[in-house]
Amino acid sequence: MAQIGSIWAAAGVSGFGRENELEADSLGAEYLRNAGYNPRAMIDVLSVLKNQEDFNVRVAQRQPTYHGLFTTHPRNDIRLQQAVAQAGTVDDAQLRESDPSVFRQQIDGLPFGENTVRTGDRNRYYQDLLSYTMVFPDQWEIRETPTTVQASAADGAASIRVEAQRMQENKEPRLFIRENLGIEDLQRSEALSQYRLLGYTGTHTNESGHHERVAAIYLGPRVFVFRAQVTDPEKVDELDRLLLSSIRTFRAIQMNERAGSTGLQVRYVQVTTGFDWAALAARSPISQYPEETLRLLNGYYPIGTPEPGEWIKILQ
Structure with a gap:
């Protein structure tokens, strides 16, 4: 009952x-x-x-x-x-x-779904133009230009700036810091060898009187210069470790990340004679339920086939 x-x-x-x-x-x-x-x-x-x-x-x-x-x-x-x-x-x-072509133009290239590649780390930053990625400390604000990126703590206690420069001559990263950056009094210095990249890092007191960690890492034809400053004298050791950990995450973007850096995108194609959903799904980058997803996206779930010449949406 x-x-x-x-x-x-x-x-x-x-x-x-x-x-x-x-x-x-x-x-x-x-x-x-x-x-x-x-x-x-x-x-x-x-x-x-x-x-x-x-x-x-x-x-x-x-x-x-x-x-x-x-x-x-x-x-x-x-x-x-x-x-x-x-x-x-x-x-x-x-x-x-309404002209359907106008709608297609607006939708073509639209991001689809979640970007699983770029959500592995909470504050991972990708620079597609310069082909590198790194993880900044959690909840830090990130600002970027075409050649630089800066991340800052919310309370202003520390910040890190990354700048890409063209290498003018072949020299060791240690010498680059000393000769090109003019920093000769590095402390806590050490060589960096991460993800098959060569670099060098150390600390000093900058012109503002603050603790600063400097690093230079070579990637391709460029040298990436890191200037990480700590303005809170009571947290120098703690924040310096945090900044060094962030620098150690710097690496090149992998091919699978590059392909997925913008996630899946909606694209329009016209149906040809002999169209088959299963064949289209076999070529789709969708990992789970590709045919069902494509059918849902085009209003043909669970059955139905578009006519030749009809525009349908695919994912790339």
Whole structure:
């Protein structure tokens, strides 16, 4: 009896929510009509949401949640059809025409999904133009220019600046710091050898009277100069260790990171004769459920095939 009561209670709550959803759908359809669009587009939108829900249910092997306990697909929902029909139709003279090519131009190149490559470290910085990456301390503010980047602590106790310079001559990083930067009194100095890169680092007191860690690391035809300053005299040792740890994360961007640095992007292509979803999915960079994802993206889930000449979205 308790189970039966729970089912009926859930049905009652679901039905109440459904009434509110139908009212909202009807208002949405009315707004579409007033704006000069086909009110039935509301059903198309809800169908996309329902298809996504069906896919999520199948993947997670859980109970559906969209539209309550007695859900049906929006295209087959009679009450929804009636709610949308109440909005009426749009006269041809009032119908707002839209050029699909304009929409395609706006969507083409749009980032898709989350960028999993660049979220491995909380404050990892990527410089695609100069092909390097490093991790700055957590919650530090990062500012960049085409050739420099600076990260600063929120309280201003420390900062680190990275600048790329063209190497004019071949010399050891230690000599570069002494001869090119004019710093001859390095303390705590040591060679850097990380990710097959050569460098050198040490500390000194800069012209402002603050503790500063300096480093030079060679990458390709450039030398990257690090100037890490500590302005809080009570935290010199602590912050210097933090800054050195950040410098040690400097490395070249890997090929897989470069390909994923901007994440997946939406691209439009035209369907040709003999089109097959499975064949398209086999060439897709999507790692999980590529065919289902492509179908959802194009409104052909779970079945259906576009006609030759039709524009569809792919992910690159």
